[in-house]
Amino acid sequence: MASSTPTPERADPPLARRCGRGYDRAPMRQHVVDIVRRALARGAAEGRWPALATPFTVDPPRDPRHGDFAVNAAMVLAKPAGRPPRELAQGIIEAIQAEDGGRSIASLEIAGPGFVNLKLRPEVWLAALPEVVRQGAAFGRSEVGKGKRVNVEFVSANPTGPMHVGHGRGAVTGDVVASLLDWSGHAVTREYYVNDHGAQVQTLARSVHLRYQELLGRTVTMPPKSYPGDYVIEIARSILVELGPRFLDAPEAEWLDLFRERAVAHVLAMIRSDLAAIRISFDVWTSERKLYDSGTVQRFLAELEAKDLVYWGKLPPPKSKKGQPVPAAGAPNEEGIGEAEDLLLFRSSLHGDEVDRPVKKSDGTPTYFCADIAYHWDKRQRADQLVDVLGADHGGYVARLEAALEALGASRHDLHVVLIQMVNLTRGGEAVKMSKRSGNVVSLQEVVDEVGCDATRFIFLTRRADAQLDFDIELAKRQTLDNPVFYVQYGHARLARILEKAAEADAPEARFDAETLAVLTAPEEMDLVKRILSFPDLVAGAALAWEPHRVAFWLQETIGAFHSYYTQGKRTGERFIGADPVKTAARLALARSLKQVLANGLAILGVSAPERMESRDLAEDV
RNA sequence: GCGCCCUUAGCUCAGUUGGAUAGAGCGUCGGACUACGAAUCCGAAGGCCAGAGGUUCAAAUCCUCUAGGGCGCGCCA
Numbered sequence: 001m002a003s004s005t006p007t008p009e010r011a012d013p014p015l016a017r018r019c020g021r022g023y024d025r026a027p028m029r030q031h032v033v034d035i036v037r038r039a040l041a042r043g044a045a046e047g048r049w050p051a052l053a054t055p056f057t058v059d060p061p062r063d064p065r066h067g068d069f070a071v072n073a074a075m076v077l078a079k080p081a082g083r084p085p086r087e088l089a090q091g092i093i094e095a096i097q098a099e100d101g102g103r104s105i106a107s108l109e110i111a112g113p114g115f116v117n118l119k120l121r122p123e124v125w126l127a128a129l130p131e132v133v134r135q136g137a138a139f140g141r142s143e144v145g146k147g148k149r150v151n152v153e154f155v156s157a158n159p160t161g162p163m164h165v166g167h168g169r170g171a172v173t174g175d176v177v178a179s180l181l182d183w184s185g186h187a188v189t190r191e192y193y194v195n196d197h198g199a200q201v202q203t204l205a206r207s208v209h210l211r212y213q214e215l216l217g218r219t220v221t222m223p224p225k226s227y228p229g230d231y232v233i234e235i236a237r238s239i240l241v242e243l244g245p246r247f248l249d250a251p252e253a254e255w256l257d258l259f260r261e262r263a264v265a266h267v268l269a270m271i272r273s274d275l276a277a278i279r280i281s282f283d284v285w286t287s288e289r290k291l292y293d294s295g296t297v298q299r300f301l302a303e304l305e306a307k308d309l310v311y312w313g314k315l316p317p318p319k320s321k322k323g324q325p326v327p328a329a330g331a332p333n334e335e336g337i338g339e340a341e342d343l344l345l346f347r348s349s350l351h352g353d354e355v356d357r358p359v360k361k362s363d364g365t366p367t368y369f370c371a372d373i374a375y376h377w378d379k380r381q382r383a384d385q386l387v388d389v390l391g392a393d394h395g396g397y398v399a400r401l402e403a404a405l406e407a408l409g410a411s412r413h414d415l416h417v418v419l420i421q422m423v424n425l426t427r428g429g430e431a432v433k434m435s436k437r438s439g440n441v442v443s444l445q446e447v448v449d450e451v452g453c454d455a456t457r458f459i460f461l462t463r464r465a466d467a468q469l470d471f472d473i474e475l476a477k478r479q480t481l482d483n484p485v486f487y488v489q490y491g492h493a494r495l496a497r498i499l500e501k502a503a504e505a506d507a508p509e510a511r512f513d514a515e516t517l518a519v520l521t522a523p524e525e526m527d528l529v530k531r532i533l534s535f536p537d538l539v540a541g542a543a544l545a546w547e548p549h550r551v552a553f554w555l556q557e558t559i560g561a562f563h564s565y566y567t568q569g570k571r572t573g574e575r576f577i578g579a580d581p582v583k584t585a586a587r588l589a590l591a592r593s594l595k596q597v598l599a600n601g602l603a604i605l606g607v608s609a610p611e612r613m614e615s616r617d618l619a620e621d622v
Numbered sequence: 623g624c625g626c627c628c629u630u631a632g633c634u635c636a637g638u639u640g641g642a643u644a645g646a647g648c649g650u651c652g653g654a655c656u657a658c659g660a661a662u663c664c665g666a667a668g669g670c671c672a673g674a675g676g677u678u679c680a681a682a683u684c685c686u687c688u689a690g691g692g693c694g695c696g697c698c699a
Contacts, residue, residue: 057640057641059638059641060638061641061642062637062638062641062642062643062644062645063642063643066642070641070642072641072680075641075679075680076679078679079678079679084679085679111642112641112642112680113641113642113679113680114679115641115642117642158699195699197699198698198699199698199699200698200699201699288699315696315697316696341697343697344697354624354625354695355696358696358697359697360697361697362697363697365697367697367698367699368698368699369697369699371699372699391693392626392627392692392693392694393693393694394693394694395625395626395627395693395694396625396626396693396694396695397694398626399625399626419626419627419693421627421628421692421693422692422693462634462635463634463635463636464635464636466627466628467627467628467635468628468692470634479661482634482647482648484647486661487647487661487662490659490661490662491662493659493661494658494659494661494662497658497659498658498659499658500658501658502658504658505658507658534638537638538638541638541639544639545638545639549636550636550638553635553636553637553646556646556647557636557646560646560647560663563662563663564662564663564664566658566662566663567654567660567662567663567664568663568664570654570655570657570658570660570662570663571654571655571663571664575657575658576658577658612659613659613661
């Protein structure tokens with residue numbers, strides 16, 4: 001585990017949090033942060049500049065020529081000190097040098113408006129490399145989330161049909177967010193909320209009954225709002241086979257519950273199977289129905305009343321859509337409910353919501369929202385931080401959930417919602433027709449069957465969650481450069497083959513001692529070493545920003561750097577396994593470290609890291 | 623009409639929570655294989671970061687407005 005990582009001492013936590021970004025404890029960077037912090041404190045104590053009021057940053061600059069880290073302390077201090085930043089920078093450099101005593105820093109210089117560019121001695125970087133292989137599959141884990149319980153709710157697709165591609169994106173995103181949080185030391189629960197209570201599952205049950213009648217020879221027409229899919233026929237058939245035709249003309253009350261239970265169980269089994277195909281499983285499945293059966297919702301409502309958070313009243317009239325007339329007062333809406341009647345309203349507008357939201361309908365039954373806040377409140381008791389991964393069409397729902405948490409005494413920040421934008425499925429650039437009406441929504445299963453689990457998962461992660469994603473089936477199957485999955489996996493396989501080849505060729509073994517690694521002097525080699533060592537930083541950052549796509553991009557960049565280095569070696573004749581046994585041993589150490597870090601990155605994404613690629617079969621292409 | 627999200631190279635997108643001369647891939651053009659995987663790489667061309675103001679040492683990033691695109695908007699879940 002990561003516990004043996006040389007953890008830099010953390011003198012004073014509040015100060016430590018102010019300096020740097022707080023979340024970042026990558027050993028090398030933290031080392032620099034510590035030195036700079038001590039240097040600044042000493043300078044302040046000596047009256048050379050004021051004590052730091054705002055945080056400074058230590059960041060790897062975009063341009064590697066600017067050094068390993070850029071420190072902005074002089075610019076931050078310029079105003080309070082009343083002196084030009086470049087002048088301050090000179091003093092800061094001297095203080096840093098005094099602090100370090102030449103042990104770890106190779107160079108310091110003033111640049112641009114007042115940055116202090118800092119370069120560590122190569123041996124400092126190289127000395128950290130053995131840790132990568134020593135920690136192996138745990139390299140990259142951190143404890144930034146130590147002791148924090150996080151509940152990640154995702155998918156939560158209604159149990160009325162198989163998962164489609166859009167669900168798949170949310171599923172993979174949620175799964176990897178959970179994985180990242182796990183890697184950064186949080187105690188993670190993956191949770192699925194099953195909406196098995198409302199009108200939609202009733203509709204499903206009725207659809208099954210219609211198909212049931214059909215199987216018994218009746219001619220039926222599926223109403224517009226029903227579920228016509230083939231799986232509905234399957235469910236009907238299984239009921240017919242097992243229980244016979246006795247429900248054909250029975251009143252609804254006699255079969256509705258039974259049909260619903262059967263249907264939901266069947267669909268949930270389908271969903272579990274869809275999820276298994278993309279390597280996703282959940283720790284907890286929470287049934288909305290059981291929240292009622294166990295009295296959780298009722299108790300929750302009582303609590304709301306006790307806290308005076310609800311009242312009986314009328315909802316303000318809706319904002320009309322452009323071009324549409326505002327319904328006359330008292331006119332019934334689509335559900336035939338007039339607006340004159342009172343409902344039980346939750347005071348969400350006190351906490352940032354636009355209006356108060358109903359928790360009980362005018363007929364006295366609880367709304368969906370009611371059960372959902374009860375559910376979130378319940379989750380909040382079980383975890384310190386909640387994450388919901390929702391489709392973007394639920395964006396309007398976030399404010400009321402946050403309001404609910406806040407009203408109940410938690411913080412609105414205890415919930416973070418990751419909104420997933422829609423997926424445009426294409427095939428060779430042509431949009432794939434998705435018609436909900438015909439039940440022809442392309443199922444996740446079909447896509448996974450065609451392109452494979454690895455490609456499906458990876459492609460879902462090649463875009464920020466809140467941006468729309470084009471998913472091209474042909475591209476995902478293609479074994480070429482424009483397919484990022486292939487590119488990254490090939491890089492891992494290539495490293496595996498090099499190490500394999502070295503063993504066969506009786507080449508020297510990888511060696512991690514300082515003397516051997518010291519021959520890794522090429523800029524490309526040091527660049528790779530630094531990239532490898534930045535991995536824990538990347539993972540922690542992606543976790544705390546809930547941004548799994550960062551890992552996918554990092555993998556592509558890192559493997560690209562390796563391919564470039566490798567091919568360059570081929571061109572110059574500086575072969576990976578070369579005549580020089582020391583260089584060979586050092587390069588193999590680099591290869592092992594890089595292979596490990598790629599494997600770990602892919603593990604976070606839930607994508608396999610193959611030891612070799614299957615041979616390309618072009619004959620398959622028509 | 624109101625709210626939220628988006629707008630970066632011809633195309634698809636990154637941009638390290640405000641840092642230095644804005645980066646990749648694809649596409650285009652031109653190059654590199656007696657080889658440990660050329661399933662790769664190198665180079666060139668390509669930009670008013672949608673537009674206008676503001677905040678400060680510093681803005682693609684934060685605030686306001688405008689123009690386009692997406693989503694949502696009464697006791698459906």
